[in-house]
Amino acid sequence: MTDRPGLRLYGFWRSMATYRVRVALNLKGVAAEEVAVDLDAGAQLAPAFLAINPEGAVPALVIAPGEPPITQSMAILEYLEERFPEPPLLPADLPGRARVRSLAALIVSDMHPLIVPRVRAYLTDRAGFDDADFRAWGQHWMTRAVAAFEARLAADAETGAFCHGDEVTLADVCLASFVSVARGFGFARRDTPTVTHIVERCEALDAFARASPTLQAGAPA
């Protein structure tokens, strides 16, 4: 770590969105104190946390004591990119930046919002979903997202050792965040060789390995 600007990250060991922020902080060598918010115990909806983030969700990044936190993982990632530009996680050219942000959104906007705890609660409480129904739901959206991701990686000339050329970008961070939770859904990737190789390269990097959910405070032993 080369920098300690007093950042505090409210997160949860298993949270896919917290993982994305954790990886970006690691890649940029920025230290942040991580505070666990136990989503399994509903701590995100407790008054103490709602006073920090009224949305009742993690991650939330506090950039200075007493300041309102930055919420929403993509807003946090864009903030970190602008405040700590090195190493860059977006390309320099405009079409490249758009491609990376679009790939990231395939995970962050198209897929992830469908499998968060509040959606699970609705489907369980009000639509009669049991565990198998929710797993099938999650697998359906994961299959769709990873197939779309693979199709774009396989088709685009810009794809390299990573999603966009040979350097890690936000697209890789978001793709790896997907894989970090997919296993819990019993999701098996099939016929996605480009995705598989890129995720393997990411997970071999220290910044990704240290962010692994299983290594965080609160994770099952």
Add this chain to the structure above:
Amino acid sequence: MTDRPGLRLYGFWRSMATYRVRVALNLKGVAAEEVAVDLDAGAQLAPAFLAINPEGAVPALVIAPGEPPITQSMAILEYLEERFPEPPLLPADLPGRARVRSLAALIVSDMHPLIVPRVRAYLTDRAGFDDADFRAWGQHWMTRAVAAFEARLAADAETGAFCHGDEVTLADVCLASFVSVARGFGFARRDTPTVTHIVERCEALDAFARASPTLQAGAPA
């Protein structure tokens, strides 16, 4: 219109994400040819459109003939902001940029993905939802999103005539896009005075008014 860089926007009159892009183009005075993709007829899944955007979704912005399109509305909005910086739709300061992007994500990431046609199809075909069930589902997520949006606007000192100060930003564009479809869900805002006033100010602006779904090609007479 002050500029005609040969942009082509694939969209749909009712699409909330297309609306966001249309408003941003109008605000920046950038002309784009809009090509209708009839989502009601499933045209987004026809081979002719999948050759343009394999994700089978609108909007998709083609920035030069033969180039792959930019997809995902936030990626398109960030692209337009970087390519056509005036008037800016993000503040200059980093915390302000993060706040605007976070507010935008409340709509674009937290709410919108739950009500898109592919989710409706799953809930109807595989979870037994009827029209009333889907309307209740949509109203639930709309209520949650607009309440969170209102809470942040009401609490934050940065809120002005618009979501962030007295100039239109991407937060206003995304908020207005929500309202443009909420009426179709029979969604009535209650106890959200700040949201209501800001949306009224947006809809009084020519750039928003001209983007209205009901004025686009393909809309019911």
